[in-house]
Amino acid sequence: MSTVALKDVTKVFQDGTIAVDKINLDVNDGEFMVLLGPSGCGKSTVLRMVAGLEDPTSGAVMLDGDLANDLPPRDRKIAMVFQDFALYPHMTVGDNIGFPLRLSGVEPGSRGERIQDVASALGIGDVLARKPSQLSGGQRQRVAMGRAIVRRPGLFLMDEPLSNLDSGLRAELRAEISALTRELGVTTIYVTHDQAEALTMADRVAIMRKGVLQDVGTPTQVYGRPATLYVAAFLGSPRMNLLEASVYVHLDRYITLNLGEQSIYLPWDDIRSRAVAHYHGERIVVGLRAEALTPVAPDTPGDVLHGRIRYLEHHGHESLAFLDIGATAIVVDEMSTPVERTAPGQRGMRRFGQVVQRLTGRATDTPETGPNGEGGNRTSVLDPGRHHRRPAELAVRLAPYPQVSSGHPLAVQVRMDALHFFDERGDRIDVGWR
Numbered sequence: 001m002s003t004v005a006l007k008d009v010t011k012v013f014q015d016g017t018i019a020v021d022k023i024n025l026d027v028n029d030g031e032f033m034v035l036l037g038p039s040g041c042g043k044s045t046v047l048r049m050v051a052g053l054e055d056p057t058s059g060a061v062m063l064d065g066d067l068a069n070d071l072p073p074r075d076r077k078i079a080m081v082f083q084d085f086a087l088y089p090h091m092t093v094g095d096n097i098g099f100p101l102r103l104s105g106v107e108p109g110s111r112g113e114r115i116q117d118v119a120s121a122l123g124i125g126d127v128l129a130r131k132p133s134q135l136s137g138g139q140r141q142r143v144a145m146g147r148a149i150v151r152r153p154g155l156f157l158m159d160e161p162l163s164n165l166d167s168g169l170r171a172e173l174r175a176e177i178s179a180l181t182r183e184l185g186v187t188t189i190y191v192t193h194d195q196a197e198a199l200t201m202a203d204r205v206a207i208m209r210k211g212v213l214q215d216v217g218t219p220t221q222v223y224g225r226p227a228t229l230y231v232a233a234f235l236g237s238p239r240m241n242l243l244e245a246s247v248y249v250h251l252d253r254y255i256t257l258n259l260g261e262q263s264i265y266l267p268w269d270d271i272r273s274r275a276v277a278h279y280h281g282e283r284i285v286v287g288l289r290a291e292a293l294t295p296v297a298p299d300t301p302g303d304v305l306h307g308r309i310r311y312l313e314h315h316g317h318e319s320l321a322f323l324d325i326g327a328t329a330i331v332v333d334e335m336s337t338p339v340e341r342t343a344p345g346q347r348g349m350r351r352f353g354q355v356v357q358r359l360t361g362r363a364t365d366t367p368e369t370g371p372n373g374e375g376g377n378r379t380s381v382l383d384p385g386r387h388h389r390r391p392a393e394l395a396v397r398l399a400p401y402p403q404v405s406s407g408h409p410l411a412v413q414v415r416m417d418a419l420h421f422f423d424e425r426g427d428r429i430d431v432g433w434r
Contacts, residue, residue: 002064002077002154002187003029004050009059011045011211019045021211022059032181032188036198037208037234043191046208047157050189051080063155079148080157083164085140087132087147093119094128097146104151118146121180138169145177149184156181156188162197170194174201195235199223207231229426232287233332238320238395240420241288244328249280257286260392261326264303264414275429276421284429285330287420290320290395293412303414310393311406319402322393323410329392 004027011020020042027033035043048054049061052073061068063076079100087096094115101111119125122142132140141161148156158177162170178201181188192198198205199219207214207222207230215227226232232240246258255266255273266273276284296304307323396412404410421429 003027003062004155004187004189005060005062005065006046006050007060007062009046009049009056009061011042011049011054012057019211020049020056023208023211023213025206025213025216027187027189030182030185030187032178032190032201032203034198034202034205035189035191035208036193036195036205038193040210041208042211043208044159045211047080047159047189047191050155051078051157052076077154078157079151079153079155080159081144081148081161083160085132085144087140087143089132091131092128093124093130093132093135093143096132096143097128097150100147100151114150115146118150122146122149122176137165138173141165141173145180149180154187156186156190158188158190160192161190163192163194170197177201195237199235207234209234225428225430226287226420227428229285229287229330229422230332232420232422236289238290241290241392241394242330242332242422243286243288243392243394244283244330245286246283247276247279247281249277259286259305259325259327262305264305264416266416266419270416272419272421272430279423279429282424284424285422285426287422288394288414289418290397292415292418293394293396294415295396295398296411296413298409298411300411300413303416304411305394305414306409306411307394309404309406309408309410312398312402312404314401316400318400319398321396321398321402321404321410323396323412325392325394327392327394329390331390 004025006023006025009020009023010018012018023046025033025046035046037043045054049056050063052068052071056069063071068076088099091099094112097118098111098115101114106114115128116125119128122145124139124142124146127135127139132143135143141164144161161177162173165173174197177190190197190201202219204216204218205222206216209230215222215231217225217227222231223235226235229242233242243259248256248258250256250268252268254268255276257264257266266276293305298304298306305323305325307325310322310324312322313320394412396410398404423429
């Protein structure tokens with residue numbers, strides 16, 4: 001049995017940088033948990049605190065229900081696999097794999113048997129006599145994994161172990177890692193910035209941004225019902241279309257969602273309509289994934305958006321068309337770096353937060369104040385440098401190499417049941433939860 005629990009864990013470095021901000025996360029016995037987020041979001045710092053390589057500034061790291069803040073790394077029954085392999089160049093593959101066993105005083109006979117078993121399972125049984133310099137990148141990564149597995153730890157910690165490999169080998173090894181850890185039944189925390197790895201390997205995904213935990217759930221949950229605007233924008237290829245919409249309620253009939261020059265209509269009998277109706281006269285963000293849009297004839301009845309193709313991307317198995325529908329996109333900036341809020345030719349464009357304030361008479365939260373008056377964790381999604389507006393380019397999936405080109409008109413039908421709604425703070429507007 002091996003469980004991990006983080007209770008209000010915060011890490012502040014000496015220069016004042018808040019790397020991790022009050023994270024609460026439980027990892028169950030035998031679970032494959034993936035920490036996902038862009039570089040610099042704090043996910044590796046979380047991993048290092050679990051390993052004992054970093055001390056939390058505040059909060060508790062619990063291993064198997066016991067407080068582990070002061071427990072040295074060697075006593076945590078943890079094996080860690082790093083991005084750079086960290087193999088001993090002067091040792092053979094067999095000696096590298098067996099090194100932890102030698103340190104633990106395991107007899108040579110038993111040690112050799114365990115090395116051979118692990119090497120065979122990883123497909124490197126025939127290179128045990130080679131040095132790391134004689135191996136490919138994929139083989140070196142397998143050796144690093146073998147060195148971790150041979151200890152039979154209760155907890156695996158993997159810090160972007162596949163990021164240095166080519167795409168074909170990454171796909172092969174992520175399948176092997178996933179199968180092997182499940183076969184061993186070992187609790188695993190896996191750090192990556194690659195959403196494909198997260199969605200294909202994880203039992204659950206924890207998505208981070210600037211040290212703050214944004215969402216936790218199964219891959220289906222975080223993709224299908226993202227908790228925040230950031231998660232919605234971060235997951236998916238192509239990215240979710242995020243459009244600014246004005247809400248107008250027609251009681252007992254429908255809700256009009258004005259997307260710039262066009263409108264779609266949410267039926268009153270839709271379970272989400274009551275939640276969206278609270279924003280009558282205000283502006284919200286509507287999310288549409290490419291799979292929620294189907295090309296149709298221009299005169300098709302129902303919720304249909306009309307536009308012209310700005311450009312096409314061909315991906316072999318499909319093409320992506322990007323439509324100008326006269327709407328405004330809300331663009332999520334991953335790392336909250338300063339962005340240009342007024343694009344050339346758009347001098348009159350105002351921030352959505354200012355529009356919301358004008359329509360509702362209330363300001364969105366400032367970066368220093370969250371929705372409950374608390375600092376730090378929940379700021380307005382429209383504070384400077386986090387999000388900005390631009391003309392929408394609606395991503396639509398088409399057949400491979402379609403008989404259309406830039407400037408061609410295209411109509412798409414919207415699956416209203418597949419829409420996502422977010423308020424001005426970036427929180428999901430919804431009824432119930434998962």
